[in-house]
Amino acid sequence: MLCLLLIQLLILPVDDAKRSFEYDHSWKLFNYDIDGVKYMNDSDYEYKEGTFHFQDVALEEHEKFLIRQNLIPYDFIYDVPQTTISIPRTRPGIPFTVNFIDNFLHEKEPMLRPFPNSKEGKEFTSVFNMFEDGCDRLWFVDTGYLDIPGVRKQVQPASLLLYNSLPKPNFQFRKDINSALLHNGITSGLRSLSVDFIFPCAESYVYITDDTTRDLIVFSLQDMRFTKISRASNTADSWKFIVPQFETQYRLEVEKYRKRPNETYEHYVDFLNSTNQLYDPSSDSRPRDTFKNTYYPNYEGMIYTRTYEGNILLFTDGNRNKLYCWNMDTPYEEENVDLLTTIDETKYRFSALDASGSVLHGLIQRTLNNTSSKFNEDENNFWLFSKIIKELLEGSKCSESNQCTDYLTRRTESQSLLFIKKISPKYVTDTVVRKFEKIWNVTGIMN
Template identity: 40%
Template sequence: MFIKIYFLINSIVLFNQIYCVYFQFERENHWNLFGYDIDGVKYTSDSDYEQKVGAIHFENEALKDHEKFLIQKNLVPYGTVYFFYDQIVTIPRTRPGIPFTVNIMNTLNHRKNNYSPLLSPFPNTQEAKNIVSVYDIVIDGCRRLWMVDTGFNDVPGDRRQIQAPTVTILLVSINKYVVYQKIRIDPEVLRNGVTSGLRTIAIDYILPCSETFMYINDDSSNAVIVFSLRNKSFQRIVRSNANDEAWSFPVPKSIVNYMTNVVRYRQPPNETFIQYSDLLKTTIADREKLRSDAELSEPKANPRGVLYERNVDSNVLFFTNEERTLLFCWNADTPMVEENVALLTDISSNNDFYISGMETSGYVFKFLVNRIRNIDNNIYNEQAINFANYKVLVLEMLQNTTCSARTECSNFLDQWNKESSNYVMSDIKYYAKYITDEFKSDWKRDVEAIWAQL
């Protein structure tokens, strides 16, 4: 099914007037509300209890919301990644009735009879029960899936630290996900032990894959925590206030500094994030902190913030506004002036949808949208589509925009993508910046060595 959408692109630099650009998004899946398939037991409505063989429940027993097993309206995705025909979705525990915080579903829709697949616990039921609350999730070019489990249950009426926060790494293959490492986050890099702000992550690596750095934004205290996989060490970098200097470019300064300096230009063999700690100190203005008594109906109870994705084939940055209702692009090889930023689309004309997750791999751009719940009664219309997956070809989406023009860096990017594709396992947005000569000599052996450790 194709949904026809028209976009207005401000092309004032090229044509000094507004032009209408036409292209199509393909809607692949849609849901009124999410359901579950847990080891063959299907849930398509609310359930106070988990259905287990031999379990005894008292029908007249009154449960508080935070004691209920499944409340469908509270299954609101926060982040997502796509891997072949699997889609992995995170639902942080900021609302009651969330059985699992990390979930997987098969979104293959070859015969167009699988529009609304059910969620299942990820990577399996036993492992999923040990994961408390996850916001962001990332797959890198070494086929490793990264997440941060805050260990904090942020549900009103039951807020508590259940376990220590951890960095969790899984190895991924087609229909196979294996826990590789779990590393407890050093308490010294946390502010007063608070973990609920560990929301967004980014990965930076050099091949061989062991030289990897994970950047964790701590939204609760305006800092970034950097984890070295090789050294198993953590370092905290406190950010400066955005008001210290003017910044008018539409892309937040922290994203520009990270993408154009840390990600693209780390030099071999021993240069690390320490050389870029000053760049990582800059950020956009502080978000309003989540109050301990915040109600679910408050829009700021689960702040969204800017989403961004870099397409490595074109070095184009896709990013949203803070509300995630607008989608923009910027070719990072062009000057940082507003005229080089193009508005691709507003997600819905009534501002009743926002992007909850997006990803660009190779020549495809995919994203998941959520409907904004009714502010008055805090519920969804269960007869309407409230969540949907869309995809579009990157070249089609960028056609006739300032983001599609080739630059002096285009030839270099073409050559680098050709070389790196020989060593990166699949089309993943997180390409390595540098490949050591030792790794080139036998890259397949080194990658297989990781699996051999299991």
Template identity: 30%
Template sequence: MFKITFICLLFNINCCLSDPLQEVFAWKQITYKIDGVVYNKNSDYKKTPGGFHFMEDVEEYEKFFIQYNNIPIGLEVYGKKVFVTVPRRRYGIPSTLNYVEISSNKSPALRPFKNSHNLISVYRPRIDACDRLWMVDTGLLEIPGNRTQVKQPSIVVYDLKTNTQIINYDLKKSDLINERSSGGLTSITVDVTEDNCDDAYAYINDLATEGMIVFSLKKRDSWRLNHPTFVHDEMSLNFTVAGYVINWKDGLFSIALSEPDANGDRTAYYHPLVSTQEFSVNTKYLKTGSIAENGRLEGSRGNNSQSGSHDYHPGSKTLFFANVAQDAILCWRVDNKMAPENIGLVVQDHTKLVYISDLKVIGDEVWVLVNKIPIFVYSTLNVNEDNFFIHRMKVQDLIKNTPCAEKL
């Protein structure tokens, strides 16, 4: 027992005997229920209950549902409703913004969210303190060999109390660098308080052309920020996931916000996917477009700490990282110095955490969506086993016996 404890302390690993992962959903392949029709196998056409459907040959790009091509990417949680996005990165995606209800059914069919049929492609949405669901519609059919920009990328917001779309703001041409930029708009972080809902800011990553877009709801205006800290680190390339070498040169990937300070501003923590470093900036500089001399290096998370999504838990002052390079979740308490010895590996699973595509802190829990996407990109998913997961974990279970448990 002493030997196990020593190893846990040496490597900052949470060695609680119980598995903190609570499986909420698991799918071998994605299915849909649309207008009363269940789609659990390929379908060339959208079906009508009781209707006649004639068999005709159609081109792949015309097919309504190609089951294997449907890869979930993002999640959000609103009560018993869990939003699941499926960006249009291949043909045969019937709906990009969907939801399921938490129940005893561990593999439910996705249902398109109301009034979302005009959305082209959505990655990682975000619910704010005012019960609004924010997202970026990239407007891009991201089909390999046939990328098609259907519409201008836009910020889309729904009022979840009424399920109605209340904002659809087209990004300006000056927000984008070139035709690659739209495919990099894969997450949105919302800066607002529930007592001032009209004065919201949104921070959008651009991992493709390595920048950030800021949107002011009150001004109905947006602007682009560029900074060296948004750029991927060549020295952090070529990590492995599921045995495949990842050489994606993804820049700024995730932006997480602290609680507000006395002036109503926050610390924005951010990083490229291809980096082992964490950076920060006070949001007042994002709101004024003056990041130039104000972005700062917090430190290094250590080897193999390349991470995608991350989010902040105010109660424990802890950031949680989707550590894709180790099939793990990392933690860092932000009032401790960022250094490898202060980073905790809170959970690791080489089956159920193979590429954490999204991570959200919901109350006192961490939720993740896992999708094995490197296997989809470089090989073939085994459709006879679970490939896509949504897990939830209690924050206190995760940080127990790690450097994140207390201020050092």
């Protein structure tokens, strides 16, 4: 019955039924399994074998171990073995900021577990976005900052962490971010990241968006060092277009930070999003947190994911109730953007998207009203859904072939003959493609 209800909620008009999502799991509120101890209710204390607590001791909110109403996901990564979920520490009662769901257990209502285990999970302070690259690596930016109203403090330096994801998460390194690269040392704005890599995987770059300044902090895996790109000085290297009701930006200046031993390497340019550039306080109607009027972090701006096989960008509007697509092999113009589906923003919002292989996985949560910052514990408030991407895009502008797509296909095939195993270039305008095609022809790289 619930499955049917969710499908009905996600269908736009009747003739858009093919875009309905398949319901996977739902929760009223999240429960925890920490080292075999199951937390099905709020808890003031962490239960440990051989210890006891005096339950009549009054605790402040920020001292409580688990407050289930405050477990609000910000980002997630779907893998066959497990789904990794981040919950930033912007409210009290969040035991672990990075968690996972064990997909092999087939639990009727999956429980959160600390990533990768309770011991290592305690080393994370607060994580927003995460990234899994094509080299089976998981990247995290830990702000090191407890953003809990009343007890805001820097617990440890902001840092970049790397884990191998297969066959199971395996820690590689933690690298602190130099505070000199931050605005007055503020780390709470380190929320968005993208990873750019070329095979072999050692040549990798991580781009971290600092929402405080809108600058980019770039990490080179080869050099193991950070560099800052000031967006204010690179406006000529970026361009934008209007999607209904809000702006997105596609940054090209990251290409300049490639090492260039020669011109045969491939560019991979990702979509970089700064959450605060979409925020307009004068028109914002989102519910405020009861803790000193702060905002729920998962309501800030658009979210997106990318299908690497088809080079399709899937993204929401700022209110997170509309899902759009853009074929990134077409010019970056509004006429090439298509609306795929809409959900009732007064009741539901997309809170995370992850295109994994041929399937789009996503998380929807109930929208809180202006008079309450609490979820209704008698109803489901979170849904995990999936949809085959080809079916989702069927009949949309994003499924149409074009000159750029044909060109990139031919170039990929020519590379295969030379056994060049690198990421294919993803240029988005015919002008840019023709420009680089001319260069390649002159240098003899292409026929």
